[in-house]
Each structure stands twice: as C-alpha cells, then as structure tokens.
Amino acid sequence: MAIDRTNSSAPAPAVPERSADSAHTVLLNRIRAKQARVGVIGLGYVGLPLAVEFADAGLTVTPVDLDVTKVDSVRRGISYIPDVPHSRLARLVEAGRLDASTDFSVLAGADAISICVPTPLRKTKDPDLSYVVAAVEQVAKYLRAGQLVVLESTTYPGTTEEVVRPMLERGGLVAGRDFFLAFSPERVDPANPEWHTGNTPKVVGGIDPASTDVAAALYQQIVATIVPVSSTGVAEMVKLLENTFRAVNIGLVNELALMCQQMNINVWEVIDAARTKPFGFMPFYPGPGLGGHCIPIDPFYLSWKARQSGFESRFIELAGHVNASMPRHVVERIGEALNSAGKPIRGSRVHLYGMAYKGNVGDYRESPAIDIARLLVQRGAIVSYSDPHVPEVDDHGFEMRATSEAGALEAGIDCAVIVTDHRAFDYDRLVQRAPLIVDTRNALKGRNHDHIFRL
Numbered sequence: 001m002a003i004d005r006t007n008s009s010a011p012a013p014a015v016p017e018r019s020a021d022s023a024h025t026v027l028l029n030r031i032r033a034k035q036a037r038v039g040v041i042g043l044g045y046v047g048l049p050l051a052v053e054f055a056d057a058g059l060t061v062t063p064v065d066l067d068v069t070k071v072d073s074v075r076r077g078i079s080y081i082p083d084v085p086h087s088r089l090a091r092l093v094e095a096g097r098l099d100a101s102t103d104f105s106v107l108a109g110a111d112a113i114s115i116c117v118p119t120p121l122r123k124t125k126d127p128d129l130s131y132v133v134a135a136v137e138q139v140a141k142y143l144r145a146g147q148l149v150v151l152e153s154t155t156y157p158g159t160t161e162e163v164v165r166p167m168l169e170r171g172g173l174v175a176g177r178d179f180f181l182a183f184s185p186e187r188v189d190p191a192n193p194e195w196h197t198g199n200t201p202k203v204v205g206g207i208d209p210a211s212t213d214v215a216a217a218l219y220q221q222i223v224a225t226i227v228p229v230s231s232t233g234v235a236e237m238v239k240l241l242e243n244t245f246r247a248v249n250i251g252l253v254n255e256l257a258l259m260c261q262q263m264n265i266n267v268w269e270v271i272d273a274a275r276t277k278p279f280g281f282m283p284f285y286p287g288p289g290l291g292g293h294c295i296p297i298d299p300f301y302l303s304w305k306a307r308q309s310g311f312e313s314r315f316i317e318l319a320g321h322v323n324a325s326m327p328r329h330v331v332e333r334i335g336e337a338l339n340s341a342g343k344p345i346r347g348s349r350v351h352l353y354g355m356a357y358k359g360n361v362g363d364y365r366e367s368p369a370i371d372i373a374r375l376l377v378q379r380g381a382i383v384s385y386s387d388p389h390v391p392e393v394d395d396h397g398f399e400m401r402a403t404s405e406a407g408a409l410e411a412g413i414d415c416a417v418i419v420t421d422h423r424a425f426d427y428d429r430l431v432q433r434a435p436l437i438v439d440t441r442n443a444l445k446g447r448n449h450d451h452i453f454r455l
C-alpha cells in the first residue's frame with residue numbers, strides 16, 4: 001500500500017514494538033524533526049537532485065563524490081545538471097544546508113546515507129559493481145550504530161543482501177539490530193516537465209520492517225507517495241521490471257518499424273491510431289536505438305542474475321538484439337536516401353541532428369548517435385553534427401565538436417539525419433534547405449515531402 005504524506009490517516013508499514021528510546025524511534029524523530037543529516041554518495045544525475053531535494057526539505061545534506069570538479073562546482077553553487085537550477089543550489093549552499101566534500105569521513109556524522117553511484121556493464125555485459133563496492137567500503141569504514149544506509153543505484157535483485165550487507169557487517173555491527181539497511185530505486189526522468197522527485201512515487205524495501213519504516217520516513221520528507229515493499233529484493237526487482245518493460249516494448253516496436261517499412265506502411269501512423277484505444281494499449285515509439293544510462297543496461301543486470309540461477313531470459317536477449325541493430329538500420333536508410341540521389345555514402349556529407357540519447361537533454365552516454373556516426377565514418381562519409389545540449393563528444397576514442405545547424409546547411413550537406421528530436425532545432429529551415437533528410441524520430445510528422453525518409 002502506498003503511503004501518502006498528504007493524508008495523515010494513511011497506514012504506516014507494520015513495525016515490531018520497540019522501546020521509545022530505541023534507535024528506530026530516535027532516527028524517526030530526528031527525520032521528522034528535520035534534524036537528520038543525510039549523506040549522499042555520488043553527485044551525478046541521481047545524487048545531486050536528491051541532495052538538493054533533501055536540503056530543500058529542511059534536512060542538512062553532506063554529499064560526497066570522488067570527482068573534485070563536481071564537488072567544487074556544488075560548493076560554489078554552480079549546477080551541472082539541467083534539472084537543478086543554479087539559483088536553487090546556490091541558495092541551499094549559502095544557507096549551509098548542503099556542503100559537498102571528497103572526504104568520506106563526513107559520513108560518520110550522517111544519520112542516513114544514500115548511495116547513488118554508477119552501475120554500468122562490463123564489456124562482457126556482466127554487471128560492474130565496482131563503484132557500489134568502493135562506495136560501500138567507505139560507508140563501512142564510518143558506519144555507526146543507529147544509521148540508515150540506502151542503496152539507490154540500479155542493480156540486480158540480491159545486491160543489498162548479498163553484497164552490501166556482508167560488507168557493512170564486517171566491522172561487527174549487525175543490520176537490523178545495530179543499523180538500518182534498505183534499497184530504494186531512483187526513478188528520475190531527466191528533463192521531464194511533469195514528473196519530478198516530489199510527485200513520482202518512491203518504492204522502498206528494507207531488510208526488515210524497521211528498515212523499511214525509517215527509509216520510508218526519510219523519503220517522505222521529499223516525495224508525496226511512498227510505496228513500501230516487503231524486501232530489498234522486491235525493490236531491486238521493481239526497478240528492473242520497469243526498465244525491462246521499456247526495453248522489451250521498444251524492441252517490439254522497433255521490429256514493427258522494420259516490418260512496416262518492408263510492407264510500405266507508416267509505423268508512426270499505426271501507433272498514433274492504436275493509441276486511441278482507451279484501454280489495454282500503451283504507445284512506445286521506434287527510434288535509432290536505445291541510449292542513456294538505464295534502458296540499454298539495466299535489463300542485462302536482470303538477465304545476468306537470472307543466468308546465475310539457471311534461468312534464461314529470452315525476451316531481454318531478443319529485445320537487446322533488435323534494439324542494438326537499429327543504428328545499423330539507420331545507416332542503411334541513409335544509404336537508401338543517398339542512393340535515391342545517385343550518391344554513395346563514401347564522400348557524402350552527412351549531418352546528424354542530435355548527439356544526446358533523447359530530446360532536450362545533454363546526456364550522450366550510450367547514445368545511438370555515436371554508433372551511427374562511427375558506422376558512417378567507417379563507410380567513408382564526412383560526418384558532422386549539431387546539438388545545442390552537447391557542444392562536444394568524447395566517447396571511448398570517438399571525439400567530435402558540434403557545428404551550428406545553420407552553418408552546416410549553409411556550407412552544404414548531402415543528407416541530414418534527425419537522431420534526437422530536440423525542441424530547439426529549426427525543423428522548418430531543415431526541411432527547406434536539406435536536400436535529403438532521414439527522420440528517425442518522426443520529428444517531421446505531417447510533413448510529406450519526397451526528400452524525407454522515415455525510419
């Protein structure tokens with residue numbers, strides 16, 4: 001059952017009876033009185049907004065990161081995350097509510113510690129928990145009785161119990177008896193104007209009811225609706241279900257796009273009509289491939305864990321295969337477009353609109369634009385790109401600087417490719433000036449010209 005802090009009659013999760021002065025009561029009281037100090041480890045896309053929310057709610061926050069540049073920037077009140085305005089961060093820093101550090105010893109003074117470090121994949125597509133392990137080692141060093149530790153990094157079911165708990169207990173303190181331990185997945189959707197931390201329900205699962213209870217109380221300070229679940233494993237699995245659901249449905253619709261192209265049917269029109277069904281259908285859209293830090297990665301955390309228990313997750317593998325083939329398909333489409341004008345890919349000037357993995361953000365991690373650019377360069381194309389949010393890209397040896405859209409069109413190009421549907425692009429000018437356009441996002445919806453090729 002969800003807890004709604006706007007509804008005071010909402011039931012709290014079941015907690016065993018404890019004495020009034022127990023660590024549980026003490027921590028709950030400190031949180032509710034806004035006297036609790038919160039340590040946030042990792043000041044990235046997840047950690048910085050979280051730290052700011054806690055500080056804005058009246059708690060004192062001491063975030064820690066290994067990255068000196070980020071810590072310096074936060075201390076000066078300068079935000080590097082678009083969803084966190086400078087003014088908001090600066091106000092909290094000035095008020096002494098938020099003081100970033102590279103020194104993990106500040107964790108000793110924290111009542112609650114939230115871990116928000118990366119969980120990437122290794123080249124072999126196995127989980128890379130090295131960041132989590134490094135962060136937990138630091139927490140273990142400064143752990144004291146009465147603290148709450150929450151892992152927020154997306155990971156496979158079992159991580160909190162099998163990896164984090166034993167590391168924290170090594171010093172002699174016991175989870176559930178001496179300190180509280182929970183998992184609570186982050187659901188931030190960068191640049192989403194409607195759903196933000198405060199109005200996005202938050203799932204919380206502790207190693208025992210008391211851990212769930214204190215973790216729920218902590219997040220109730222910043223989130224309207226808390227969804228307590230019965231274990232850390234359930235909470236870990238919830239996040240992977242959410243992202244696997246997206247990856248599989250995007251895989252399905254990408255395959256449908258390839259099928260529709262073969263049958264000369266506009267897949268976008270099909271989806272727009274299908275979504276008028278008021279029940280039992282949810283639209284997903286095809287695109288140039290998955291990107292970002294979550295959808296291309298998280299499902300493989302699940303399939304890896306499933307394999308460890310002798311279970312083969314076929315949907316995840318199949319969707320991964322279809323989604324990974326999309327950049328290559330886009331390059332084929334570019335080849336078809338150029339071919340229609342009697343041009344080869346080799347020597348053609350191809351200009352990419354967008355390097356970010358999705359519209360209106362500056363994050364290019366795992367972006368399909370990088371794969372498309374690499375494939376085009378391998379085939380001899382002269383590649384350039386525009387992206388108001390990504391002035392330059394540096395990804396595993398692939399380096400490029402953005403040029404202006406107007407400048408590229410002025411200088412002359414053979415084909416433009418809409419890879420990211422940023423609002424800031426001038427699509428009218430593009431349609432007027434580019435000789436050929438491959439639109440992988442249906443950004444030119446409703447414009448039907450012979451020089452526009454859709455996915």
Ligand SMILES: NC(=O)c1ccc[n+]([C@@H]2O[C@H](COP(=O)([O-])OP(=O)(O)OC[C@H]3O[C@@H](n4cnc5c(N)ncnc54)[C@H](O)[C@@H]3O)[C@@H](O)[C@H]2O)c1
Nearest residue numbers: 042043044045046065066067116117119134135153154186
């Ligand atoms: N970005 C998203 O939209 C999003 C959404 C939901 C969940 N997540 C998950 O949240 C977690 C964090 O993602 P992110 O996007 O914020 O990552 P990020 O790369 O933006 O930030 C991670 C931060 O952690 C720091 N860091 C790494 N190791 C550290 C250590 N040992 N000690 C202290 N700091 C350390 C890095 O310097 C970096 O600043 C990941 O598990 C990710 O899958 C991300």
